[in-house]
Amino acid sequence: MEVELLEDLAAASRILADQGVFDAAGHVSMRHPEHPDRFLMSRSLAPALVTAHDILELTIEGESLDPRGRAPFIERHLHAGVYRHRPDVMAVAHGHSPTVIPFSLVNAPMRATYHNTAFIAAGVPVFDTRPQFGITDIVISSFERGTAMAEALGDKSVILLRAHGFAAVGPSVQAAVFRAIYTEINARVQLQAMALGQQMATLDEEEGRLADAMNLITIGRSWELWKRRVTP
Amino acid sequence: MEVELLEDLAAASRILADQGVFDAAGHVSMRHPEHPDRFLMSRSLAPALVTAHDILELTIEGESLDPRGRAPFIERHLHAGVYRHRPDVMAVAHGHSPTVIPFSLVNAPMRATYHNTAFIAAGVPVFDTRPQFGITDIVISSFERGTAMAEALGDKSVILLRAHGFAAVGPSVQAAVFRAIYTEINARVQLQAMALGQQMATLDEEEGRLADAMNLITIGRSWELWKRRVTP
Amino acid sequence: MEVELLEDLAAASRILADQGVFDAAGHVSMRHPEHPDRFLMSRSLAPALVTAHDILELTIEGESLDPRGRAPFIERHLHAGVYRHRPDVMAVAHGHSPTVIPFSLVNAPMRATYHNTAFIAAGVPVFDTRPQFGITDIVISSFERGTAMAEALGDKSVILLRAHGFAAVGPSVQAAVFRAIYTEINARVQLQAMALGQQMATLDEEEGRLADAMNLITIGRSWELWKRRVTP
Amino acid sequence: MEVELLEDLAAASRILADQGVFDAAGHVSMRHPEHPDRFLMSRSLAPALVTAHDILELTIEGESLDPRGRAPFIERHLHAGVYRHRPDVMAVAHGHSPTVIPFSLVNAPMRATYHNTAFIAAGVPVFDTRPQFGITDIVISSFERGTAMAEALGDKSVILLRAHGFAAVGPSVQAAVFRAIYTEINARVQLQAMALGQQMATLDEEEGRLADAMNLITIGRSWELWKRRVTP
Numbered sequence: 001m002e003v004e005l006l007e008d009l010a011a012a013s014r015i016l017a018d019q020g021v022f023d024a025a026g027h028v029s030m031r032h033p034e035h036p037d038r039f040l041m042s043r044s045l046a047p048a049l050v051t052a053h054d055i056l057e058l059t060i061e062g063e064s065l066d067p068r069g070r071a072p073f074i075e076r077h078l079h080a081g082v083y084r085h086r087p088d089v090m091a092v093a094h095g096h097s098p099t100v101i102p103f104s105l106v107n108a109p110m111r112a113t114y115h116n117t118a119f120i121a122a123g124v125p126v127f128d129t130r131p132q133f134g135i136t137d138i139v140i141s142s143f144e145r146g147t148a149m150a151e152a153l154g155d156k157s158v159i160l161l162r163a164h165g166f167a168a169v170g171p172s173v174q175a176a177v178f179r180a181i182y183t184e185i186n187a188r189v190q191l192q193a194m195a196l197g198q199q200m201a202t203l204d205e206e207e208g209r210l211a212d213a214m215n216l217i218t219i220g221r222s223w224e225l226w227k228r229r230v231t232p
Numbered sequence: 233m234e235v236e237l238l239e240d241l242a243a244a245s246r247i248l249a250d251q252g253v254f255d256a257a258g259h260v261s262m263r264h265p266e267h268p269d270r271f272l273m274s275r276s277l278a279p280a281l282v283t284a285h286d287i288l289e290l291t292i293e294g295e296s297l298d299p300r301g302r303a304p305f306i307e308r309h310l311h312a313g314v315y316r317h318r319p320d321v322m323a324v325a326h327g328h329s330p331t332v333i334p335f336s337l338v339n340a341p342m343r344a345t346y347h348n349t350a351f352i353a354a355g356v357p358v359f360d361t362r363p364q365f366g367i368t369d370i371v372i373s374s375f376e377r378g379t380a381m382a383e384a385l386g387d388k389s390v391i392l393l394r395a396h397g398f399a400a401v402g403p404s405v406q407a408a409v410f411r412a413i414y415t416e417i418n419a420r421v422q423l424q425a426m427a428l429g430q431q432m433a434t435l436d437e438e439e440g441r442l443a444d445a446m447n448l449i450t451i452g453r454s455w456e457l458w459k460r461r462v463t464p
Numbered sequence: 465m466e467v468e469l470l471e472d473l474a475a476a477s478r479i480l481a482d483q484g485v486f487d488a489a490g491h492v493s494m495r496h497p498e499h500p501d502r503f504l505m506s507r508s509l510a511p512a513l514v515t516a517h518d519i520l521e522l523t524i525e526g527e528s529l530d531p532r533g534r535a536p537f538i539e540r541h542l543h544a545g546v547y548r549h550r551p552d553v554m555a556v557a558h559g560h561s562p563t564v565i566p567f568s569l570v571n572a573p574m575r576a577t578y579h580n581t582a583f584i585a586a587g588v589p590v591f592d593t594r595p596q597f598g599i600t601d602i603v604i605s606s607f608e609r610g611t612a613m614a615e616a617l618g619d620k621s622v623i624l625l626r627a628h629g630f631a632a633v634g635p636s637v638q639a640a641v642f643r644a645i646y647t648e649i650n651a652r653v654q655l656q657a658m659a660l661g662q663q664m665a666t667l668d669e670e671e672g673r674l675a676d677a678m679n680l681i682t683i684g685r686s687w688e689l690w691k692r693r694v695t696p
Numbered sequence: 697m698e699v700e701l702l703e704d705l706a707a708a709s710r711i712l713a714d715q716g717v718f719d720a721a722g723h724v725s726m727r728h729p730e731h732p733d734r735f736l737m738s739r740s741l742a743p744a745l746v747t748a749h750d751i752l753e754l755t756i757e758g759e760s761l762d763p764r765g766r767a768p769f770i771e772r773h774l775h776a777g778v779y780r781h782r783p784d785v786m787a788v789a790h791g792h793s794p795t796v797i798p799f800s801l802v803n804a805p806m807r808a809t810y811h812n813t814a815f816i817a818a819g820v821p822v823f824d825t826r827p828q829f830g831i832t833d834i835v836i837s838s839f840e841r842g843t844a845m846a847e848a849l850g851d852k853s854v855i856l857l858r859a860h861g862f863a864a865v866g867p868s869v870q871a872a873v874f875r876a877i878y879t880e881i882n883a884r885v886q887l888q889a890m891a892l893g894q895q896m897a898t899l900d901e902e903e904g905r906l907a908d909a910m911n912l913i914t915i916g917r918s919w920e921l922w923k924r925r926v927t928p
Contacts, residue, residue: 048921094813098884102891106889107893113337135900163897188330195334196338199338207367207860208822278663421565428567428658429572439599446600506840577859609704657801665859671832671834674833685741
């Protein structure tokens with residue numbers, strides 16, 4: 001595996017902290033490029049501080065393969081669940097952005113407010129731990145909770161976690177980061193649009209599909225700008 | 233043509249990125265000072281990175297005259313359409329500011345909330361690609377779409393693009409930049425005013441005309457401050 | 465007159481720009497400490513750039529005494545009007561903060577949301593140029609308009625100007641700056657409180673009087689912090 | 697007593713200023729680790745400037761033990777009241793965050809919007825000085841007012857002060873700082889959630905208890921990031 005991949009994955013953590021999507025928590029992972037039943041993810045560490053040396057290799061059952069004393073995140077099970085259920089997904093980002101959380105608390109489905117957030121047009125489910133797991137600390141901290149969340153995600157690109165945060169997935173680290181950032185921006189735009197009026201001419205599903213394809217082509221322009229800010 | 237003109241046009245891109253109106257996309261153009269059937273615009277590049285060397289010369293049909301391997305933006309057709317239909321316009325700025333987009337989604341016309349945004353008092357149309365072009369990726373990516381948008385703009389200074397962004401035009405690069413920045417600020421002010429009450433004592437059309445004339449005289453004070461921030 | 469006074473007045477302009485209350489426009493003035501029928505105010509210049517060398521001396525009729533080629537602001541008449549009508553006022557700040565403008569557009573009187581904004585508890589009038597001056601560019605650009613605005617201010621500490629901005633006055637440059645900054649913050653707090661509920665337990669007039677007296681004593685702590693940020 | 701404790705307490709003041717929870721006022725204190733009837737708190741000074749040399753030792757009656765010319769804050773009585781009534785509390789933070797104040801003005805109880813703010817699920821009382829003390833400057837400036845506020849706090853982790861600010865308490869300086877920061881963030885999230893809909897699936901009391909226990913374990917990750925920003 002090329003070191004550049006690890007460095008991009010580490011940069012992804014720092015980018016999401018720099019862009020205000022992550023605080024002292026939050027993590028990004030990628031499926032192993034050679035072993036689809038493994039994935040790569042930082043050890044438990046503030047995302048702003050992650051470097052390539054902090055990346056662990058885990059099985060999609062959520063077991064660390066070569067920890068060497070490095071503790072994994074408890075919520076590796078969230079990532080593992082997605083990799084088990086979605087063979088098309090190559091990267092996952094999970095954070096607790098205060099801007100997104102309101103949409104996890106109320107009955108107001110997220111909608112795609114503009115072309116940059118086109119991946120939202122397919123729909124954004126909300127996952128609540130209570131029906132299956134009862135009263136808990138709401139963390140996705142087990143194989144079973146990871147499975148349940150991945151099932152709720154279905155074939156979508158983003159899922160909200162009630163009173164907790166969200167996860168964005170994609171065909172590359174760049175795409176998962178792009179979608180995490182624009183999930184947050186979409187939350188801000190939609191909140192303001194809903195304050196102006198209830199009838200919103202958001203993107204429909206087919207417009208969203210076409211615009212998302214365009215975004216995946218031009219994503220490098222955003223990635224380079226974001227990465228530049230967190231590269232010493 | 234003087235190099236200073238190209239440097240101002242390049243600075244305009246960096247200013248709009250620095251002021252938060254542009255993200256990794258967004259572009260500014262100016263009509264060619266000697267050939268009114270041509271215009272100048274950056275190659276496809278993140279606006280924060282544009283320098284005078286990145287400026288292309290294009291016909292108002294949207295064809296690049298001397299690309300030398302430099303790819304133009306797809307949305308050059310948006311700019312070209314305006315230059316074809318508005319002989320008075322000398323510069324165009326187009327971006328996707330999250331603050332402005334809510335007004336492109338709902339039935340809440342933008343109004344001029346204070347003297348700095350006086351150019352809005354004449355009215356701000358909203359352009360929707362669907363009636364003429366059906367389900368698309370909503371990008372202004374062809375001669376025909378550029379024409380349709382320019383016709384929707386009419387004789388106004390700003391137009392909103394549904395679920396996409398906005399374009400601001402003016403008699404100079406400085407004026408187009410000023411209007412792009414204050415379109416965003418007006419969106420923020422109007423959103424807050426509408427949260428307080430539905431009856432707003434905004435500027436009427438004639439007050440707007442008088443205040444806009446004053447703004448065009450004092451615009452250099454803002455331009456110098458903004459340019460200073462993006463000049464190495 | 466001591467040079468330190470001029471340097472504080474120049475710093476006041478830079479502070480209000482640094483704190484986001486001023487943009488490329490906005491100005492602060494002080495009554496001349498030895499000649500109460502004169503006042504001191506920057507020449508027409510972006511407030512972020514003002515130094516002691518830019519300060520002009522003007523009569524309270526609005527005439528510049530020693531311009532030496534330095535153009536005064538048109539809106540010196542706003543300041544002059546206040547000094548003519550309010551002998552207790554020693555300093556005036558005028559700006560166009562986007563956060564404050566919503567309250568100038570709708571029928572929602574500003575109220576004192578917490579002790580730092582106690583000076584608002586006495587009431588905040590709104591001045592509209594239309595009843596006396598008809599359709600204009602709304603700028604306070606003449607002796608007569610300055611008089612009309614000062615009369616609308618009455619004995620208060622802040623006045624809003626419809627679709628334009630606001631002016632804050634006080635017994636010292638430090639107090640006028642403090643009130644300008646906390647007028648903006650109060651606008652933000654009140655907007656959010658009104659979004660939560662219409663019944664607000666704001667400070668009443670007597671609580672405001674007591675808390676404002678306390679603020680005037682401890683104002684130096686804020687001033688030193690703000691000045692430090694704009695002093696090279 | 698170890699110097700590291702004093703340095704952490706001084707850093708706590710700078711952290712809360714850096715994170716925007718404190719302005720030129722605001723203070724943090726800790727119970728003396730060896731003398732539970734004493735506490736440690738900065739002299740009257742802008743919190744951004746506090747160092748270990750500025751820390752005073754006070755009795756829980758609010759008297760300074762070794763002032764050496766260093767003036768204490770008037771509101772030391774707020775801290776003293778809490779230490780007298782809550783033996784479990786080891787640290788107190790008090791500030792005037794504009795984001796929190798709206799919830800002190802209206803009848804909209806704070807609720808725990810996500811796991812980071814789980815300490816709010818137990819309830820957040822609002823303290824109003826008027827019923828007991830009548831019309832005042834609303835400052836917690838006496839033994840009696842400190843007692844009244846501490847009684848209103850009861851066994852909770854946060855209390856709002858009407859038209860004034862809030863206080864957060866905890867089992868360590870790190871916990872009080874964490875709770876002060878996330879009280880502010882919760883205010884922002886809840887304000888936005890309430891704009892979207894009145895039915896909010898916030899954390900219930902038992903979920904809050906479980907999630908708060910988890911937060912207290914992982915708090916060091918946030919603390920290190922925050923401290924790094926304010927350590928020269």
